[in-house]
Amino acid sequence: MKLSPRLPALLLAALVVTACAPRTSDNAASDKDEKSGTLRVWLFQEVGNKPKEKVVDSVVAAFEKAHEGTRVDVEYIPVDTRAQRVKAAFNDPKSAPDVMEYGNTDTAGYVKDGGLLDVTEEFGDWGEAKDTDPTARQSVTVDGRLYGAPLYVGVRALYYRTDVFGELGLKVPETMTELAATAREIRAAKPDLYGLVVGGAYTYGAMPFVWANGGELATGKGGSYASTIDSAAARKGIKAYTSLFGDDNCPAAKCAGMGGNDTVTAFAAGKAAMAIGGDFSHTAVEAGKVKGKYAVVPLPGVTPGSIAPAFAGGNNIGVLKGTSHRSLAVELMEQLASKRTQSELFDAMGFLPTFGDVRQQVAAREPFVKPFVRTLGAGTRFVPASPAWSRIDSSLVLPTMFQEVISGRKDVAAASKDAAAKMNDAFGSAG
Amino acid sequence: MQSRKAPWLYLAPALVVLGGLLVYPVYQLGLISFFRYTQAQVSGGEPTTFEGFGNYAELLGDDRFWQVLLSTVVFAAACVASTLTVGCALAVLLTRVRALPRLVLMMAALGAWATPAVTGSTVWLLLFDPDFGPVNRVLGLGDHSWTYGRYSAFLLVLLEVVWCSFPFVMVTVYAGIRAVPGEVLEAAALDGASQWRIWRSVLAPMLRPILTVVTIQSVIWDFKVFTQIYVMTNGGGIAGQNLVLNVYAYQQAFASSQYSLGSAIGVVMLLILLAVTLGYLRLLRRQGEEL
Structure with a gap:
């Protein structure tokens, strides 16, 4: 077999050219519109x-x-x-x-x-x-x-144990302040239960606290978002959520690392008197020990009768x-x-x-x-409609912020400021 | 002429395989680290742009990176020291015990070695679980959480890393010890040397090439530890307190789809490991040893 002398040179050239930049796929919109x-x-x-x-x-x-x-x-x-x-x-x-x-x-x-x-x-x-x-x-x-x-x-709402509430003569909380107080009351009466089970890595369980207090993740439109997680209102919400971590409700050592599923699992296993769970958690809770002993209400907001905005x-x-x-x-x-x-x-x-x-x-x-x-x-x-969101989510910006506060490494102001900086960084580079 | 070509001819198959499996990926890694290369670029949503050392500047200017690097170095050093100590001690023990205990120890070690890292990590985590773990029950620690504190979480991971990597050291060093001529040890014993003295002045110098290999291996493995941290501390611990470089690179490169920044971390890790290995080899050579 005789090869053309130019062929190796061509191959080499092709190799050099294609090697100059990392591979990119051609994902252009197809102009075809086949009907079958x-x-x-x-x-x-x-x-x-x-x-x-x-x-x-x-x-x-x-x-x-x-x-x-x-x-x-x-x-x-x-x-x-x-x-x-x-x-x-x-x-x-x-x-x-x-x-x-x-x-x-x-x-x-x-x-x-x-x-x-x-x-x-x-x-x-x-x-x-x-x-x-x-x-x-x-x-x-x-x-x-x-x-x-x-x-x-x-969406998520508040699951609570009807038997525990009945036994202790409690009424369903109507504000966030009452929610925290009720949770502590249950924990004090039944130390083997979490009052309201919360998770340091449970972003969508924590955000209603921020939203109910008037805070926002970010403001803006399109690509030009700016984080507002360090605003005064948002800080109030962060404080409200992180104050639920403690020996009087959900001990930090156990709850700081929990995500949403862990909290639902704890509730379904009968280890918590209240939890923030979704309509999609229904099957898991029904399959648990608490079947027939719980009810669901919207998560209360700041003022009596209001509902905290859900994700x-x-x-x-x-x-x-x-x-x-x-x-x-x-x-x-x-x-x-x-x-x-x-x-x-x-x-x-x-x-x-x-x-x-x-x-x-x-x-x-x-x-x-x-x-x-x-x-x-x-x-x-809803989360900011920015491509940066998946990066913010996967680099755990918000769980890190909550966990820093819960573990006492930083105060709310410092942790939220750092989180805002990281979010802005992501928004900026996402363009 | 023929004789000069011959060695290359013989080496060619190995070089081709090495070139394909080692050089090309490293080349790609280096290449990507100089571009802006995220998911948008891979799938053609945006053009790929050349960034020069931009990714490196971003990385080196990030405080988080330096914290993670520091904890990685300290953690890897502790792991290497513990693994070598445990491995060497048990290797010496293996030469001292009868056949049956030796077999039992060997099987136990091989079992640990053969356990996949994910399985091992999950089992360790369960053993130390605050609610259901037997360790807390035996030690009477109540519902103490091992993964909450930074150092206790690192300690827990260290134990698992040592558990799954000491068998390699033990088996290799044991093989080395068996290869040491019996007369030498006998002579040392006759001269009245203690066990410790025999290890330090006779065995260790004779085993140096082997120890060098297992040390370098351990350094590389422990510096690159991923699974144990990822599984046991749930992706880097409370507020990222247990992040090590490899997990950090994974978060940046895959979870966040910033392949170029992840590549830059990979290149930095490669350079650090190369520097450590070369420095260690040079140190040995200066002492008159050849590997």
């Missing part, structure tokens, strides 16, 4: 996923029937490794799905990564979209553009930029996030609908969700 073929869908694999699959299957069957020559290939990806899967999908558009479910705090990050398709026009033309509640809408919005359809929301978590459905079936993918997204699907998903999985009217209907069917629907109705908050 296979659509790939990634949804999250939930604990006990069968009922979800059933709902999705019926949506898919109807979709395939309506669009001849179209096949929908649904894959359920584990929640734990979703970050890696999604990154991989963005890196290699060929193996990426057309439609995917994603956590709503990831929206801004995914948009910046260049992965999600702008569906503002389609969302506007979609008849059902007008009933989407504002916070859910905000969770798919970045810089005024929409990047998906909300699938469900999750509106949840998931959205989006279309990937690289899809070659743009119209079909957007339509499938609308079907998967439709009122009917959301109502069925609630019955199957307990996911709270993102449409105000659908939510009212399901609350009438299932009284358990009433406190959560009330919490949602009282107004919820």
